[in-house]
Amino acid sequence: MRRVRRILPAEQKRAIKLAAMRDCGRRCVYCAAQLDYAGATLDHVHPLAKGGAHDQGNVVAACPPCNRLKADMLPVDFFMRYPWAGSNFIHHARAVHRALKRQARRAVSLAFAGVQAAA
Ligand SMILES: [Zn+2]
Numbered sequence: 001m002r003r004v005r006r007i008l009p010a011e012q013k014r015a016i017k018l019a020a021m022r023d024c025g026r027r028c029v030y031c032a033a034q035l036d037y038a039g040a041t042l043d044h045v046h047p048l049a050k051g052g053a054h055d056q057g058n059v060v061a062a063c064p065p066c067n068r069l070k071a072d073m074l075p076v077d078f079f080m081r082y083p084w085a086g087s088n089f090i091h092h093a094r095a096v097h098r099a100l101k102r103q104a105r106r107a108v109s110l111a112f113a114g115v116q117a118a119a
Pocket residue numbers: 028029030031032033062063064065066067
């Protein structure tokens with residue numbers, strides 16, 4: 001795991017954002033709102049603060065309100081608390097790691113089965 005975050009040149013950042021938006025169908029992966037370049041933010045599904053990686057399989061496009069809502073929650077906690085976000089994620093986050101999708105499917109089915117996320 002890389003401990004020091006590298007500062008990416010602006011062009012590389014732009015390329016990563018465009019790739020994430022394309023992979024997510026130009027929608028917020030959590031609420032499915034349509035995004036334009038200026039209105040899109042990048043979200044690390046598994047937060048960097050909790051050991052997530054800055055790679056394509058962990059980066060998605062999200063709208064600012066969803067990004068704030070998710071903050072530093074682990075995806076499984078976020079999806080159990082907000083199963084609608086998990087359902088959209090399963091549908092729209094097409095290029096993420098398979099393990100993240102598996103976690104999302106499990107969290108959503110647990111949430112819909114009425115199991116409460118640990119608060
Ligand atoms: Zn959103």
